[in-house]
Amino acid sequence: MNHQHFRDWLLSEEKLSADQIQQMQEHLQSCESCSQTEVAWLEVESAFRKVSRVQPAPGFTNRWQTHLAEYKVHKQKRTGWVTIGFIVVIIISLLGLLITQLWSLLQAPGPYLAEWFTRIFNLVAIYLTLQDMFRSVSGTVPLYIGGMFFLVGIVSFMSVLWLATYRKLSLARRIV
Amino acid sequence: MNNMEPDFLNQVRIGSPEAFTQLVDTYQRPVFNLCYRMLGDANEAEDASQETFLRVYKNIKRYDHKRAFSTWLLSIAAHHCIDQLRKRRMIVVSMDALPYLDPPDLSPGPEASFHMLEDQKRVEELLKFLNSQDRAAVVMYYWYDFSYEEIAQSLSITVSAVKSRLHRARITLAQNWQKQGTNNFSTERKTHESPAF
Numbered sequence: 134m135n136h137q138h139f140r141d142w143l144l145s146e147e148k149l150s151a152d153q154i155q156q157m158q159e160h161l162q163s164c165e166s167c168s169q170t171e172v173a174w175l176e177v178e179s180a181f182r183k184v185s186r187v188q189p190a191p192g193f194t195n196r197w198q199t200h201l202a203e204y205k206v207h208k209q210k211r212t213g214w215v216t217i218g219f220i221v222v223i224i225i226s227l228l229g230l231l232i233t234q235l236w237s238l239l240q241a242p243g244p245y246l247a248e249w250f251t252r253i254f255n256l257v258a259i260y261l262t263l264q265d266m267f268r269s270v271s272g273t274v275p276l277y278i279g280g281m282f283f284l285v286g287i288v289s290f291m292s293v294l295w296l297a298t299y300r301k302l303s304l305a306r307r308i309v
Numbered sequence: 310m311n312n313m314e315p316d317f318l319n320q321v322r323i324g325s326p327e328a329f330t331q332l333v334d335t336y337q338r339p340v341f342n343l344c345y346r347m348l349g350d351a352n353e354a355e356d357a358s359q360e361t362f363l364r365v366y367k368n369i370k371r372y373d374h375k376r377a378f379s380t381w382l383l384s385i386a387a388h389h390c391i392d393q394l395r396k397r398r399m400i401v402v403s404m405d406a407l408p409y410l411d412p413p414d415l416s417p418g419p420e421a422s423f424h425m426l427e428d429q430k431r432v433e434e435l436l437k438f439l440n441s442q443d444r445a446a447v448v449m450y451y452w453y454d455f456s457y458e459e460i461a462q463s464l465s466i467t468v469s470a471v472k473s474r475l476h477r478a479r480i481t482l483a484q485n486w487q488k489q490g491t492n493n494f495s496t497e498r499k500t501h502e503s504p505a506f
Contacts, residue, residue, distance in 0.1 A: 146475075167486060178451075180431060193341070196361055200363065
């Protein structure tokens with residue numbers, strides 16, 4: 134049996150059989166390196182047992198409370214800024230949209246109105262197609278409810294997906 | 310380490326500030342001790358402990374009641390310390406930043422206190438030879454009596470990986486202990502030698 138094997142036995146927590154103990158003792162008598170390793174490891178274990186547990190400086194809980202209060206203030210501020218930023222982005226987007234639409238209307242009122250009429254017509258066509266699809270699925274449910282459910286369902290699913298992704302990405306790592 | 314009662318943990322979960330303060334009071338020492346053993350510096354251990362409790366506060370709703378609370382808490386502390394060690398890579402320990410030691414059971418004389426401090430420093434030096442994951446496994450095993458399964462769960466590794474990490478750590482510790490002993494011996498001899506030589 135090789136030298137490495139005995140060192141593994143020495144440092145292993147597994148229980149050795151009587152025969153293995155006998156072999157180990159014989160090896161330790163002849164191998165200075167292994168007997169030194171054994172002594173060193175016993176001393177390390179003894180030192181681990183001897184060193185006392187350390188404790189934080191007095192007032193840890195008070196410092197924690199201060200830390201928590203700072204965190205809450207910081208979080209509140211951040212939430213406030215995020216909300217303001219969100220509202221500003223929405224307002225700017227709406228204003229931009231409004232200005233471009235007004236600009237188009239003032240430049241060429243006829244084609245602009247015709248374009249919008251086409252868009253509304255397309256939306257109604259999609260809605261009627263959805264109703265037809267649901268008519269085949271169920272004859273008892275009112276037609277408009279089926280189409281509504283389908284549209285609302287898609288919007289809800291997308292919202293939930295977005296929220297779940299945001300939550301997953303924003304959570305602290307490795308809290309198992 | 311005693312585990313929290315379910316009623317008390319429920320109070321913590323619903324956000325009771327008193328309950329959380331009591332939780333910090335109860336667990337500050339084990340958390341700080343683990344952080345100190347991992348980081349080797351009292352100031353950093355203080356910051357890491359505070360951050361651990363903040364993470365617990367933010368994620369308390371994610372705590373699984375089937376697990377021991379102390380295991381969950383210490384795993385958060387260990388992961389945070391591992392991240393800190395990875396960030397700094399090089400460990401620089403300030404000897405001015407020594408932590409408060411537990412009051413000993415018997416009042417030791419100056420010599421016993423000196424030896425205690427020496428042992429403390431020697432163990433700190435020794436732990437620095439281990440990488441962060443091995444160090445976490447050793448600290449949990451020898452200071453917290455965690456089982457292999459608990460360590461595996463805390464460090465998100467397998468039980469066999471825990472065993473092999475501990476085995477590797479024992480080899481490293483024994484070898485470096487021998488080296489430390491040799492160095493101390495030669496230093497002692499030099500200090501007692503005549504300055505003329």
